[in-house]
Amino acid sequence: MTDVLHGRPRDGVRTPKRTPVASRPRRRRRGLPRRNYPAGLGSLIWLGIVGLPLYVLVAATFQTRNGYIDHGPLALPDHPTLANYRRVLTSGFLHYLLNTALVTAVCAALVIVLSVTVGYSVVRTRSRTSRRIFQIFLLGLAIPSQAVIIPIYLVITKLHLYDTLLAVILPTAAFSLPVSVLILVGTMRDIDEEMYESMALDGASPTRVLLQLVVPLSRSGISTVGVMSALHAWNGFLFPLILTQSKSNRLLTLGLYDYVGEFRVDTPALLTAVVLSIVPIFLVYLFARRQLINGLMGVGGK
Amino acid sequence: MADAVPRHSKSVGRPSVAWALPGALFFVFFAVAPMILVVALAFTDWDGIGTPQWTGLSNWTRLWDDPDTHQAIRLSLVLTVLTWLVQTPLALLLGVWAAGHQRNRAVLSAIFFLPLLGSSVALALVWKSLLDPNFGLIADIGPALGFEDGDLLGSSTGAFGAVLFVTAWQFIPLHTLIYQGGARAVPRSLYDAAAIDGAGTVRQFFSITLPQLRNTIVTSSVIMVVGALTFFDTVLILTKGGPGTDTTIMPYLMYKNGFQAFDLGYASAVATILVVVATTVSLLLVRLTGFTAMRSTREGM
Numbered sequence: 001m002t003d004v005l006h007g008r009p010r011d012g013v014r015t016p017k018r019t020p021v022a023s024r025p026r027r028r029r030r031g032l033p034r035r036n037y038p039a040g041l042g043s044l045i046w047l048g049i050v051g052l053p054l055y056v057l058v059a060a061t062f063q064t065r066n067g068y069i070d071h072g073p074l075a076l077p078d079h080p081t082l083a084n085y086r087r088v089l090t091s092g093f094l095h096y097l098l099n100t101a102l103v104t105a106v107c108a109a110l111v112i113v114l115s116v117t118v119g120y121s122v123v124r125t126r127s128r129t130s131r132r133i134f135q136i137f138l139l140g141l142a143i144p145s146q147a148v149i150i151p152i153y154l155v156i157t158k159l160h161l162y163d164t165l166l167a168v169i170l171p172t173a174a175f176s177l178p179v180s181v182l183i184l185v186g187t188m189r190d191i192d193e194e195m196y197e198s199m200a201l202d203g204a205s206p207t208r209v210l211l212q213l214v215v216p217l218s219r220s221g222i223s224t225v226g227v228m229s230a231l232h233a234w235n236g237f238l239f240p241l242i243l244t245q246s247k248s249n250r251l252l253t254l255g256l257y258d259y260v261g262e263f264r265v266d267t268p269a270l271l272t273a274v275v276l277s278i279v280p281i282f283l284v285y286l287f288a289r290r291q292l293i294n295g296l297m298g299v300g301g302k
Numbered sequence: 303m304a305d306a307v308p309r310h311s312k313s314v315g316r317p318s319v320a321w322a323l324p325g326a327l328f329f330v331f332f333a334v335a336p337m338i339l340v341v342a343l344a345f346t347d348w349d350g351i352g353t354p355q356w357t358g359l360s361n362w363t364r365l366w367d368d369p370d371t372h373q374a375i376r377l378s379l380v381l382t383v384l385t386w387l388v389q390t391p392l393a394l395l396l397g398v399w400a401a402g403h404q405r406n407r408a409v410l411s412a413i414f415f416l417p418l419l420g421s422s423v424a425l426a427l428v429w430k431s432l433l434d435p436n437f438g439l440i441a442d443i444g445p446a447l448g449f450e451d452g453d454l455l456g457s458s459t460g461a462f463g464a465v466l467f468v469t470a471w472q473f474i475p476l477h478t479l480i481y482q483g484g485a486r487a488v489p490r491s492l493y494d495a496a497a498i499d500g501a502g503t504v505r506q507f508f509s510i511t512l513p514q515l516r517n518t519i520v521t522s523s524v525i526m527v528v529g530a531l532t533f534f535d536t537v538l539i540l541t542k543g544g545p546g547t548d549t550t551i552m553p554y555l556m557y558k559n560g561f562q563a564f565d566l567g568y569a570s571a572v573a574t575i576l577v578v579v580a581t582t583v584s585l586l587l588v589r590l591t592g593f594t595a596m597r598s599t600r601e602g603m
Binding site: 036039042043046047049050051053054056057060068069072073074114115117118120121122124125126127129130133136137139140142143144145146147148149150151152153154155170171173174175177178181206209210231234235236237238242252253256257260265267270271274277278281282285289293296297 | 553
């Protein structure tokens, strides 16, 4: 799979938004690559630590239950089988997948709409209130969802949303907002003041400025936010665990957790469910690797 | 939305604060208000069905005397410190290494990134299978690690070590990425100058890279600390807080009290401690890294 994943030199990853000014020296590309043997060795050891479990994970899915028990997790399947995939796909997996896809899509849409409007206001409004709002989001970066799960449970039951997909969507989206606002404020601040002024001269309303200037020029930030919040929603576990109950509203992560009891010692089937739950994100990784990495880097890079 | 009549003045085309309100209110309702509410609930008795009853300080006096809570606080602190000690050096080295533009580094980085794609549930299940004393990898390599029967998860140090290791395996890629971003932002000219002065790779790392990454280290550390305080999914799946209560860290203790024993008032008191610690750390984040500076600190992202 590495040929698909191979990285390009990542100079272009942080898309330069500023128009290049002559006085600004362009960052030079690196000189000759130095060879660093200890680092090379270290990275190979780490490759083993990362790669071995991933190998076991994938290999086991093609292994029969008895083959896995007899030959251990490291063995290549001697009689490769798709029975595990069949078993998982007929155990409600597709239903969980559909639920998760729905929750993920709605979350991402909600987060994009809300964080774009907040970001726009924070960047373009000259008022203390918008500064305060931005600070609330920054503070919110470190609120662990676990610490507030009890009041959220209270709020959700009072809203009569317990055991619905909406019960998961609302708090999940809320907890994606801080990072998203941070990313979008960063992107939107790099839009040239002159472009706003020229639109203002045309008498453009704030809505038109947003739709015709800010959104098109923040495309990279918006797609990063979309991918990040989708990943967050897809992998979320605590909210589904506490806020849903019935099988018809089950999401993938909670489904995986339940498979432990259902499959018991059938480890290959369990690991197959794990693999199937990661496949959709893996596809996103292949096609939107830049957005994903930018978002994750952006969490700490700012 | 306040679409003002277009006038040619400074405020033309500027949005009003109202634009931020939907997002801000939504966030306040589902994140900020619950944070305040959890503190209030910590002074009540609530079984999750009826109405919370005010009980004053009784949860707190109980918390003060509860050996399980003491143990949970201790375990959380130890786990947090050890997490930092394990993850920071590895992520720092890997991140700086991955910041190089060599092709082999790019390929390996793409593989190192993979654990980030899975949910904590999925990854914890993989490791639980590998650490299964009967059918897992640990059955083969356990004796070499000092676990003759391979029952790593059955011993308290083994189980604690497993939580530490599995979470490190899961989160080092994230911090590697953060350090990679930081290392790439270090001006190339510093290295060129150092190279002219004859500084080798190691010297350059300690004299340039490390000081330049100061802010990145702060940010990554804060994310790591808040993260380590909340390793709940991994504990639930890998050890269920056991053996006994030997890996029952604070969030798991909260879950056990709240959603298994349905003593949500007491669980709120435990959660309050988590909130206080996390908020303190968050304030530190805002202070130390100058997040609030109303200007772009980096070009684009």
